[in-house]
Amino acid sequence: MRKITIVGGGQAGLQLGIGLLGKGHQVTVVSNRTGAEIAAGKVLSSQSMYDMALGCERELGLSFWDDSCPPIEGAHVRVGKPEAGVMLDFRSRMSANGQSVDQRVKIPRWMDEFERRGGTLVIADAGIAEVEGYAETSDLVILATGKGELGKMFTRDDARCHFDRPQRTIALTYVHGMKPREDFTALNINLHPGIGELVHFPALTHSGPCDIINLEAICDGPMDRWAEVRTPEQHLAMTKALIEEYFPWDAPRFRDIRLTDDNGILVGRVTPTVRKGVGTLPSGRPVLGMADVMILNDPMTGQGSNNASKGANLYLNAIEARGDAAFDKAWMTDLTEAYWDYAQWSARFTNCMLVPPPPHVLKLLGTCQQHAGLAHRFADAFNDPKSLSTWFYDPADAERAIETCMAPA
Ligand SMILES: Cc1cc2nc3c(=O)[nH]c(=O)nc-3n(C[C@H](O)[C@H](O)[C@H](O)COP(=O)(O)OP(=O)(O)OC[C@H]3O[C@@H](n4cnc5c(N)ncnc54)[C@H](O)[C@@H]3O)c2cc1C
Incomplete structure (x- = not known):
């Protein structure tokens, strides 16, 4: 049995923590928020996940929403401009369904499950000093703090970064009342060249099935009008107005939408960043990074939660294969390279969709x-x-x- 501390209890940290408990390890997860705080807070993501990533959750008995979460059965891509109409339009079912479970629903449930299976959940906002403490008393410390400040202790990998600033202002809106599609449920991707994207799909939130709208505005472009929005009502009104103006071919589906709740909105920007996956504490002890700490993508192609799940599975197997040997820097480096070997393709896909296509x-x-x-x-x-x-x-x-x-x- 190894003693493992994971700082950050999100998709990656909790999934890995629960997996490690199943292998008989002694696991602590440190989260800066309680489950109740997460449940009552703002949405964090649109978290659409697909078969391989969902499969990793299912293997651990963590797919509690397979019967209640509406499926994402396919993808529908349209490229257009209001003045020219839709210039490109194709759709297809996927080989297997995807799904999106609001992290405000999922993470608190997984926290309970982690404790139920014997894990120790510590509520604390860990800083370097705390991480030093965990490193002193654990065989392995993993940082799965997502976009949190602590991840900045990992060096930016300049050679693997394509951007040094955000490419989109992202506005997320969770809604009820969307007009259903007539063929199959889908990841709907609408591209308006030079302006941005409208991506939306069905999901599950506190109040049941919903749809999540992700408006991706090219930073400081004509669709980037979020600075003027102050209230949830204004957020909803802006969402509807931008869809009518820039994606009129899809707009009729949105005419009766209402917010799922006042916290079902988010506006932000992400600088797509790749970091080295191994950090060194002031004491010289190494710590291992994972998921968003290492590869942070723009949400446009919805890859971050998928990476987090696939990465958790990779780390779980690597820790198991290590047996009683030390989790030294060389082992950590090999593991993070193995993660990059796969996850680089999610970064490449996303980065490619953020620029005009060749x-x-x-x-x-x-x-x-x-x-x-x-x-x-x-x-x-x-x-x-x-x-x-x-x-x-x-x-x-x-x-x-x-x-x-x-x-x-
Ligand atoms: C707007 C938006 C839409 C997205 N849509 C999708 C999508 O459709 N599909 C998809 O696959 N991905 C999507 N993503 C990305 C996805 O949400 C993330 O990639 C994924 O949640 C990363 O998992 P993680 O475990 O690395 O980090 P997180 O899920 O962010 O978890 C990190 C946890 O660590 C905690 N924490 C941070 N600092 C500390 C600290 N110092 N001490 C203790 N705890 C700490 C945080 O509070 C958090 O609970 C989206 C992201 C955004 C922003």
């Missing part, structure tokens, strides 16, 4: 419109962004993928 990507998306097989491959990339690596980024690979799907059967 001609071969435009051609690929155009081909998705005519070929169900290619559209299906694209829809499945939200589950496994690495799957894009063989056909999406390199113009020659893209040409081959197009030729293959054009070839007579």
Whole structure:
């Protein structure tokens, strides 16, 4: 049995903590908020998750909402401008359904589950001094503090970062009253070149099934009007106004929406950042970073929670495989490189969607419109962004993928 302390009780920290309890380890999770505070607080994310990541949760017996959470059955991509209409439009079911459970519902439930399975939950806002203390008394300390300040003790990995500032102002809105789609439930992605994106999908919140709207405005562009919003009512009104103005083809579905609750809103910006996954405390002891601490993506493609879950699974297996050996810096470095080896594809996918697409990507998306097989491959990339690596980024690979799907059967 190893003594492991995880600072940060979000998707990554709690999932890993619960997994480690199952392997017989002594686990402490440190959270700066109680479950009750999280449940009563503001929304934190839109947390759409797909099959591989959900599978990691299911393996640990943590999928408490499979029957109550509405599924995300496919993806629907549209590119348009109000003056030109929809210029590109394709949709496909995914191979397996996704789902989004409000973290205000999920995390408190997982905290209870963690304690029920024998974990120690400490409520404290840990700083460097506290982490030093945990490092002194634990075999391994992992920082899973998400976007929290503590993560800044990990050095920015300049060679792996593509941006040094936020690319979007993100406005999240949880609503009831959305007009349902007629075909299948979907991750709806609307792109308005030069302005931003409207992404929305079904989810589960405190008050039951809902929809989550994620408006991604190019920073300081015409859709970035959130500075003038003061109240939840104004937030809802702004959401509806921006959709009518910039995404009119999708607007009829939103005409009767109402907020799920006054805390069902969030406005913020994220600088997409990759950090080295191993940090060193003033004492010289190493600490291991995970999930958002290491790779922080813009939420546009909804990859962060998926990464957190897949990463928790990777870390769980690596800790198990380590047996009684020391969790030294070399082991940590190898593990974080293994994480990067996979999660880099989520960063690449996201970063690629944040900038104007090169001609071969435009051609690929155009081909998705005519070929169900290619559209299906694209829809499945939200589950496994690495799957894009063989056909999406390199113009020659893209040409081959197009030729293959054009070839007579
Ligand atoms: C607007 C928005 C929309 C998003 N939509 C999606 C999506 O659709 N799909 C998707 O996959 N991802 C999405 N994400 C990203 C996703 O929410 C995160 O990537 C994911 O939650 C990261 O998990 P984590 O465990 O690393 O961090 P978190 O979930 O942030 O958890 C970190 C925890 O650590 C705690 N903490 C921080 N500092 C300390 C401290 N010093 N001491 C103790 N505790 C501390 C925090 O309070 C928090 O509870 C979105 C993010 C945003 C901002």
